Amino acid sequence: MGDLFLLSKRQMARISPYFPLAHGVPRVDDQRVVSGIVYVIHNGLQWKDAPKEYGPHKTLYNRFMRWSRLGVFDRIFAALASKGPQPERIMIDATHLTAHRTAASLLKKGMFPRRIGSTKGGLNSKLHAVCDEVGRPIILLRSEGQMSDHTGARLVLEALPAGSTLIADRGYDSNWFREALADKDITPCIPPTRNRKVPIAYDKVLYRQRHKIENMVAKLKDWRRIATRYDRCAHTFFSAICLAATIAFYLN
Template sequence: MSALFLLSERQMARISPFFPLPHGVPRVDDRRVVSGIVYVIKHGLQWKDAPKAYGPHKTLYNRFIRWSRLGVFDRIFASLAGEGPRPERIMIDATHLKAHRTAASLLKRGLLPRFIGRTKGGMNSKLHAVCDEKGRPLVLLLTEGQLSDHKGAALVLDALPDARALIADKGYDSAWFRQVLEDKGISPCIPSSRSRKRPYPYDRALYRERHRIENLFAKLKDWRRIATRYDRCAHTFFSAILIAATVIFWLPQQ
């Protein structure tokens, strides 16, 4: 077990208060099971291929699905991301996550949306993110791949943290978005699109920091089950994204 990934005692102490209370039969070791879930998501494995040291693969899968439906991973991410100090600057952007044929080729069933759409790059989902000046995610949102950046920005407006400035690329250049930010007391640092006759001024030195949100997406896509969507249900795939974001950015490494 020493050669495999294992969450530290300090990391478990941060997230264990959000775990559901066991009922009846004592639950299998949380540290081992959650570490196994993280290992599978990071390496892009099928659940049946999880190392035996983490225990039965059905236990890993069932725990992941059950806690995903209960919103456990949502609460862990929201709580840890909200503990940080008020950010001076925030950044917003979106990226496409390719949907594997096992997820994209199935007919939609049930009332809940799958959040898989078609673009020029094929079938995919779209991850919208807001991060702080250190490139740590504060708000994450999953939508269909064809949803525009503007519509995604409108969906996260209410969740934007208080900040002095917001950095975004020219894909977010619109009068209504700038006005909403200014009404919130946030100064937009967004270059104007080529079609705009009167370009808006912006801080070019500040705009150079936008690479941090690109680095955020790159780190998330290092996890193979994030870079390619294998999960049929949107809530399980989004839970995998939240697990990756929590482990990479919000859990102490020691």
């Protein structure tokens, strides 16, 4: 396939156990189709512009949409991210993802939620992420763009691994969050906000490691259909994020 992206047999062996079973007519080659889906998402293409080497573009689109509704890509990411030892340090951050006008167009009432909101930067979605000490994502959550970092932190709180040190910027500095982390036996490394009357000490040397989650977010945004959202439905966009995180951090 020349310079086109193609998953290796080793990579396919790690993710194929999570594929749904084929019923009736045998499914088109999984390696070629999934590789084509990855190529489209990474390069920000329209499905119709996928290289012919991957087969009919409708096959790529239909496979991605069907497996997104089934949560296949979400489960692959969750399964691979959960393997391995418990991290000693975790980091949390959030970033905005611009919604293209095709994603922001109105859907009929009762259809799938969009998770698109309005902020000063226009219409966008927000990605809340938690990564381990080496910068690999372990928890991902998408929301409307106007959702605060604190609300996102509250939603991922129960999934945080206990006994770790959490590094975050001062946007996560609040009494309730520090108390919630203490209840989970998690040590916070969060700079205090400037309006605190009594500043809270934190490990400034350890805090320098926070660049790893920023690097992780930047690497995800290298995928053009992640940096700019084209999908109307929230679950298809989140599937693209999970697939990008899987390929970029767990199958390299």
